[in-house]
Amino acid sequence: MNESISIKKGVDIQASLVLEKLKTALMGVERVVSSRSTLPILNNVLIKADKEGVEIEATDLEVGVKFFLGGKVEQEGIVTVPGKTLISLVNNLHGDTVTLTGKNNVLTVVCGETKASLNGMPADDYPVIPQVEGGKQVKIKIETLGEILAAVDFAASRDESRPILTGVYFLSRGGKVTLAATDSYRLAEVIADVNLGEEFDVVIPNRTLQEVRRIMGETGEVELKVGDNQVMFVFSNASLVSRIIEGEYPNYKQIIPQAHTLSAEFDIQELADALKTASIFSLEGSNSVKLNVRSEGEIEVSSESSQLGNFVAKIPAKVEGEASEITFNARYVLDGLNSFDTVKCRMELGGKTAPGLFRPADVEGRLYIVMPLRS
């Protein structure tokens, strides 16, 4: 243990609460609490008991999560204990209620005939999770938020070298919400008729949004507070604060093709199956797959590896315009197809070197663009 951390006495805690609520809260903070941070306190979760009940907090300095658990508080106090240990312990407990007692930075958890004591650390070293005061405040249905996030988040970059692309662009304007994400190889955009009542644009780290999706449940509303540097999601029993990604989101609209020379409509599952199989035979790791769209109404999907062999499959399509061939990274096309909820999909091409545009059939407001590979 770090000798420089002062032991703060007299922050005892005693509270009892519903075990299932504690399990849910710990599941909610699980991915925020570190297991081996260089800052040992970040491996801990903070447990606070006051007049309003028990609260669990965890932060990795980028995302902070709080859960409000209610419960019966006998003595107000605060303690922090290693998160992974507490989570393993609580997940293994069975019963209705659990009692938490903190004394001298040791938390004792009692549930039925089971009793565990966890060595903790003083709470005064725990980073404060900021509140977002002021800024724009809007409410959005959780179901809607889930749908629009799922339509784009998979296309965000995982490469930290361009931080802005690791976020999702969130724009509220003119009674519509627009979300976009791109890693510069592909782009997803959704425009939804959702009037939030306030106008703003913000780039939220995709990692934050994945935590939001884990925590938010399936029904009800979430309150979104957009501050200058921080964004906050407030749920009925939890809240999440995250930094905003600074900088200007790229003007992605300019790469959306405005015209096409060919359109093809086909069954999503059929193209997905062909792409998956074709990528087995692509040059190692390249996922390079050729689409040959023929005027007679078929798409030939093919790939070749000098080492393994070659592959070709044909799927029927409703084709309009000039026949064309184009080479894509199959993985990128599949990501887009998998995000569509429809049976059919439309692909628009403007030649071998122009981006391919995919839209779910008969759905407004969705688009997905994939840059072609050189064949």
Add this chain to the structure above:
Amino acid sequence: MNESISIKKGVDIQASLVLEKLKTALMGVERVVSSRSTLPILNNVLIKADKEGVEIEATDLEVGVKFFLGGKVEQEGIVTVPGKTLISLVNNLHGDTVTLTGKNNVLTVVCGETKASLNGMPADDYPVIPQVEGGKQVKIKIETLGEILAAVDFAASRDESRPILTGVYFLSRGGKVTLAATDSYRLAEVIADVNLGEEFDVVIPNRTLQEVRRIMGETGEVELKVGDNQVMFVFSNASLVSRIIEGEYPNYKQIIPQAHTLSAEFDIQELADALKTASIFSLEGSNSVKLNVRSEGEIEVSSESSQLGNFVAKIPAKVEGEASEITFNARYVLDGLNSFDTVKCRMELGGKTAPGLFRPADVEGRLYIVMPLRS
């Protein structure tokens, strides 16, 4: 490709067969076919078509598996192709029948509008999977074999430094079958009233038996042929040949305690939950957990880690004899408890340093022994 391999021409092959049968066969050979053997031919599966239909073979020189697929053979022949590529391909196919065409060591697979060609290698370099001729031949119900294997196989060693312990001891004598496995820290034995009609004893690699369990299905019979160096399992549509582990199986009977000073009967799930939770607080990686069996009818399960904290849980038990405490590796006890199909379990102890003996309540012929740790 290895230049020393001669290209054997004229071993063309043409056959059509049921796609689902090919999928099942490839699933059956999946873990035997290597993905990166230093002997490249071992990365391949062998496909043979003759009067009797199509056969798929794979071997890693220790275990060899053959599947008989039937089908319609237009031209007899033989080809080998990379197993992992063929498996990925076939798993992605949809349809009723598949056509296999081999020419100059290239296998073409056609299924509906999908066609793939896989680069192969000459079959004459493929290792011959031996037959077991002569020896003892017996039949056993698949359901019975599955039960007795599951009762012991988890206790076999994974440490190759004592090869004999990586096998399962299989004894047929006096109208009973006895199976045993041990890694020297714990031992599982099952004695079943199964009259195989022949007497023998053999040590079969546990890895082989895991493949047998994967392949054998759930009903019907399997024929077991025990030769001098090899053992063969014959199923309705497949066969598996494996080497036998040479050497004398240790005389494990001598470590089975003949007396005890304490017996306790308890609910398996209750002890399992307590052990799982206790091991969170054991010294890192040791899984060291103390059981304190009290005459008043309870088992106290406890553990302690100077770093993390400590844990104690109590479960009710029907206790007879002298109260005692003993320290076990919780993982080993859990493995045994998980292998029992009953609700209750009996534990017999003979002091702190004697092996602990576990039996499922009201079941004959099962026992599990765990060596204690020094507490």
